[in-house]
Amino acid sequence: MRVDVTVNGEARRADDVWEGESLLFLLRERLGLPGAKNACEQGECGSCTVYLDDVPVCACLVAAGQAHGREVRTVEGLAVGDELDPVQEAFVEAGAVQCGFCTPGLVVAAHDLLNRVAAPSDPEIREALAGNLCRCTGYEKILDAVRLAARRR
């Protein structure tokens, strides 16, 4: 089947998409956007978090066909040119990035949180990010990064 989807503001088309493919596969393998990650592919880890019509979703749980005619914003669409989004900048500065495999999903989830809540409390941050697994950091520096980004936005 054919899928037409707007990704990071750009109209994209993919042909010969198998009906069983996920939005994650479409992004990663057909559209050249591997930023959303494939850590579990069953909606448990949040590493593939992207915006679908401004709502964060696990791209692995969305069929590619469901994205037809809709807008997707991935981690690749957050920075403006060389300028990182404040969330991205804070993740690097705070040491919230180690292996970084969880980072794209966490950056999108934190970006969404700060869009909704300008100055989240620690429990709010913890709850908002509880669907994103990180195996390297123990989360302390991820919390630091979100607090830092909230202060700067």
Place this chain on the structure above:
Amino acid sequence: MSPIRTALTSALTSEVTGGIGTSPRRPDGNLKVRGEFAYASDLWHEDMVWGATLRSPHPHARIVSVDLTEAIRVPGVRAVLTHEDVPGLNRYGLERKDQPVLAEGVVRYQGEPVALVAADHPETARRAMRRVKVAYEVLEPVVDVETAAGAAPLHPGGNLLRHVPVRRGDQAATAAVVVTGRYEVGMQDQAFLGPESGLAVPAEDGGVDLYVATQWLHVDREQVARALGMPEDKVRLTLSGVGGAFGGREDLSMQVHACLLALRTGRPVKMVYNREESFYGHVHRHPAVLHYEHGADRTGKLSYVKAKIYLDGGAYASSTGAVVANAATLGIGPYEVDNVTVDAWGLYTNNPPCGAMRGFGAVQAAFAYESQMDRLAAELGLHPVELRLRNAMAEGSVMPTGQLVDSAAPVARLLELVRDKPLPPPSGALDLRDMPGGVANTTHGEGVVRGVGYAVGIKNICFSEGYDDYSTARVRLQVVNGEPVAQAHTAACEVGQGLVTVVQQIVRTELGVRRVAILPMDTTIGDGGSTSASRQTYVTGGAVKAACAAVRAELAAMAGTEDLSEVDLAELLGDRVVDRTAEYRHRRTEPIAPVTGQGNAHVQYGFAAHRAVVDVDTELGLVKVVRLDCAQDVGRALNPQAVVGQIQGGSAQGLGLAVMEEIRTSGGRVRNPSFTDYLIPTTLDMPPMGVDVLELADPNAPYGVRGVGEPPTISSTPAIVAAIRAATGLALTRVPVRPEHITGT
């Protein structure tokens, strides 16, 4: 799109300043937050095909026949391979060549690779795989580690992989106070987030180029080349982006498989495991059964320790031998004890293969010896920290192996640091997210009790037992656009820990340059050794420092002065390039004497202590870790931010083992191979952490560093379990602690 994406086909260049002792930005940080860092599963080649692995559904079975006919007929399938297609040695392994690349006649664990498929689309490969007909004759699996030695042999030579005895002092020592215990540690998974993946590209010279996420490029190459029946120079490995490792990438996974398919099809082959396959695709932490007896006088001074430790190696050896040695030599913990009788055994079973995971043998022993110390403290009516202080080892102490501890061993101070930190306020039930059970709304404080627990641990740093443990670094200096620019090249794997940052810091400090490029890690340079045993900053850091010293010597000769502080490097170099390669070896270690366990087997020891505060819902058996504080000596913090990151992350993995993480098996079968059923800590499980970092330099190590990565994983688990015991009064002899252990239902 470029024909091939890899993480580091172009060098990572960082223009930020920051030598050792500072915390500059990671050179790969911007790429990672932008989603542009190419992990192994992101690799892409325009004419690539996809590989898939058919695995055994049985923990133990004879393969009666394999019929590929139907699989080969599936449109889009390029190749279907079995062990008959392995041109070289169909065996690999870190310590013993006992593991087949593809099963031959028998399968010894559930998930063992039997056949491979390459196809145009990953789903086509998976469908074809299901059409491979394998007839099995199911055999009785060996699953009990304590009786495995006497069970039917799974390998020639029997099921005993290694026995390490340690004998010190009076073997018949007695004591006024004796406590005994039997402890169990469940099988923990590394659960790195980036699944096993890579891309094998057939080369014009008949060889193969492999881009892969691994911990040790050169040992991968050696094993791949042997399986392919090729000279090593025909097999070239480049590190692609690694999504965490923690020991789970020290053994091969898809490396040989992808190369076999690439060479057969003549096409680049990408393989990416999904999460379920990842659980079958790498070794785990050895589950263990540990029997301990501690004897002390009435003041609490330990008279003797006896231990019998059984480590379940699973179907293949992996690094079991070294894990056994660690459990034995570190088996009584960081304490001074004159009389020691320890035996540790590693055994083959039909359970999943086990090998390296952060803490490597020291984790299992620490849960048992620290549980024993708490039991002894209770018996004597002493505070658990007080008992530990009375027995704490220090610099100048002698290990049960006879080895002198010849650099800082601040065990007492680490314990005092965590003991004296302010305690969190009592639980107020103000926010459900702070309660056991969280927003599941299972309690508002009723039935909830608080407990505090302590633990301290010891870990050997670097490879032990006489292994020639070295690393290689090349540093090149030249002028680019009027400015001196250094390049650093090693084969030492960056797996997330931040080695690339530390290498840049060392070069900046040693050469006084601002711009340092990190070249892709690959096998065109000498061995960097494994990214394990908390060793890379020590050993590869040492090699980079040595290469910089050689560059400096050349610069000094050019300048005619040793003091380069006033020299304009750009002017001095002009068009010249200074390019030096150095190897670094830590001081030699010795083998362990086979009967007594005596010997200077280890290079360096690392220590950490934890205090845990928990709230336990005693009705439902739910645990909320309220606070987890750690103190650790790191010798010297080359990058303080990364050091704290290691301590926090390592502590989180210890928390996971304490209260949630276990691969549960039944008759050798894995019951929970997913992140739905194998739980790792989330933001709601990890409490705030306070971290105290001591910097007591080790004079034997480059810059005085002491390995950081593993010690925090060791003491975290027993501290949390001690806190749950303190809250509940329960014995709790097994980790992870499950709700039914607390409720008794």
